[in-house]
Amino acid sequence: MNWGINMKKTLAIIPVSRFSQAKTRLSPTLSPLERENLLKSMLTDVITAIKNNVDDIVVISSDKDVLNFVNDLDVTCLPEEGETDLNGALTQAVEWCSQKASQVLIVPSDVPLIHPDQVQEMVELSQKWPMVIAPAKGGGTNALLCPTKDVQMKFGDWSFFEHLKEAENAGVPWYIYDSFYLSLDVNTAEDLGEIMMHGFGTETRKFLKSIGLVVRSNHGTERLRVERK
Ligand SMILES: Nc1nc2c(ncn2[C@@H]2O[C@H](COP(=O)(O)OP(=O)(O)OP(=O)(O)O)[C@@H](O)[C@H]2O)c(=O)[nH]1
Numbered sequence: 001m002n003w004g005i006n007m008k009k010t011l012a013i014i015p016v017s018r019f020s021q022a023k024t025r026l027s028p029t030l031s032p033l034e035r036e037n038l039l040k041s042m043l044t045d046v047i048t049a050i051k052n053n054v055d056d057i058v059v060i061s062s063d064k065d066v067l068n069f070v071n072d073l074d075v076t077c078l079p080e081e082g083e084t085d086l087n088g089a090l091t092q093a094v095e096w097c098s099q100k101a102s103q104v105l106i107v108p109s110d111v112p113l114i115h116p117d118q119v120q121e122m123v124e125l126s127q128k129w130p131m132v133i134a135p136a137k138g139g140g141t142n143a144l145l146c147p148t149k150d151v152q153m154k155f156g157d158w159s160f161f162e163h164l165k166e167a168e169n170a171g172v173p174w175y176i177y178d179s180f181y182l183s184l185d186v187n188t189a190e191d192l193g194e195i196m197m198h199g200f201g202t203e204t205r206k207f208l209k210s211i212g213l214v215v216r217s218n219h220g221t222e223r224l225r226v227e228r229k
């Protein structure tokens with residue numbers, strides 16, 4: 001009798017760009033070193049949330065400093081082969097995982113409000129739904145649990161809908177796992193404000209606080225703005 005234990009092996013994949021090129025959309029707000037340290041704190045939050053709910057975590061990056069950083073966090077480090085892009089790196093990681101597991105959970109490194117209970121719930125849902133997808137605020141994809149075969153990586157603009165189309169074409173039933181916390185990927189100064197408001201207890205909020213960032217209400221196109229204390 002399967003007492004709700006997921007018999008399918010699940011490997012998590014976290015793609016990470018180079019520390020030196022991290023979060024370029026935040027360059028008006030954060031210095032290069034602050035962006036690197038922001039990425040490190042977000043990565044720590046994501047790994048902590050996923051860790052005990054999957055069989056292993058694979059971090060793929062072309063940056064050896066990234067791989068050295070996560071090596072201390074007890075994950076599998078996968079160097080990116082050749083000059084590729086995000087989908088190329090993910091395709092490589094899915095291929096590597098396909099020899100060890102039947103499904104993967106892809107989570108970008110910039111979703112620091114992800115919670116362990118959400119990871120557990122997505123893995124449980126995968127017993128009934130081969131694809132479980134969490135939309136990002138801007139129409140991207142912030143978590144994609146899918147088989148290691150049949151589903152092409154379509155990360156980029158409007159990727160949530162691109163992945164649904166991909167699943168339809170491949171005849172893979174999908175479940176939309178919609179959650180405010182999981183929908184927040186950090187790309188803009190307003191997103192930093194959301195972390196200051198909703199990220200209590202995360203390493204990411206601790207880091208933003210440590211550099212003197214404070215959140216303020218903003219009655220303009222964006223509802224929040226961040227300032228230095
Ligand atoms: N391994 C790998 N990861 C990538 C690559 N491009 C982006 N990522 C990661 O994929 C996730 C989502 O990417 P983006 O939201 O575009 O992050 P980003 O490229 O750092 O942000 P911007 O520079 O502002 O576009 C983040 O975890 C990135 O670190 C890539 O070429 N290779």
Ligand SMILES: C[C@H](OP(=O)(O)O)C(=O)O
Nearest residue numbers: 136140141155156159187
């Ligand atoms: C990688 C991409 O993130 P965005 O560039 O939309 O933040 C996506 O979610 O597919």
